[in-house]
Amino acid sequence: MGEVEKRVSEILKELGVPCHIKGYVYLRDMISMAVNDFSVIRKVIRLYGLIAKAHNDTRSKVERATRHAIEAGYKRAADEFAEYGFAERPINSEFIATIADYIRLNP
Numbered sequence: 001m002g003e004v005e006k007r008v009s010e011i012l013k014e015l016g017v018p019c020h021i022k023g024y025v026y027l028r029d030m031i032s033m034a035v036n037d038f039s040v041i042r043k044v045i046r047l048y049g050l051i052a053k054a055h056n057d058t059r060s061k062v063e064r065a066t067r068h069a070i071e072a073g074y075k076r077a078a079d080e081f082a083e084y085g086f087a088e089r090p091i092n093s094e095f096i097a098t099i100a101d102y103i104r105l106n107p
Contacts, residue, residue, distance in 0.1 A: 004032050007103055015084070016076030023069025026051050026062050027096070034100035041100070044093040066092050 008031045009019075017024050030047055034040050040047050048059040048066075055062070074081055074089040081089075084098060 002032075004035050004103065008032050008035070008099070011099055011103070012073070013098070014050070014077070015073045015080050017069050017073035018076075021069055022055075022061075022071075023065035023072075024104065026066050027069050029054065030066070030096050031103070034096055035103050036098075038100060038104065041097045044083050044096070047096075048053065051102065053097065070095050 005028060008028050012024060012027060012031075013019065017027065029051055030040075030089045033047065033050070040050075045059065051057075052059045061078045070092065071089060074086075083092070084102065086095075090098065
């Protein structure tokens with residue numbers, strides 16, 4: 001695991017995202033991809049497809065698992081989400097973009 005993936009994992013843990021659910025792995029991979037190439041954020045559907053292919057799953061399952069992981073984290077750690085600027089539970093693309101941008105600006 002590279003440095004970016006470790007940093008993403010630390011932040012997801014801080015935000016209460018449970019590491020035992022599929023969405024955690026999908027989020028870690030998508031955020032890492034966005035850190036390395038922020039342009040993937042513009043086409044989240046394509047990003048879902050890339051992750052689905054890498055994990056032998058479908059786009060809809062990746063989207064749903066990602067949403068579930070964010071919801072679970074938000075229920076556990078809403079105050080920590082607020083520290084990253086989320087007043088309410090963010091949508092998938094907003095969450096991925098915000099965390100990726102944070103990591104890019106705070107190496």
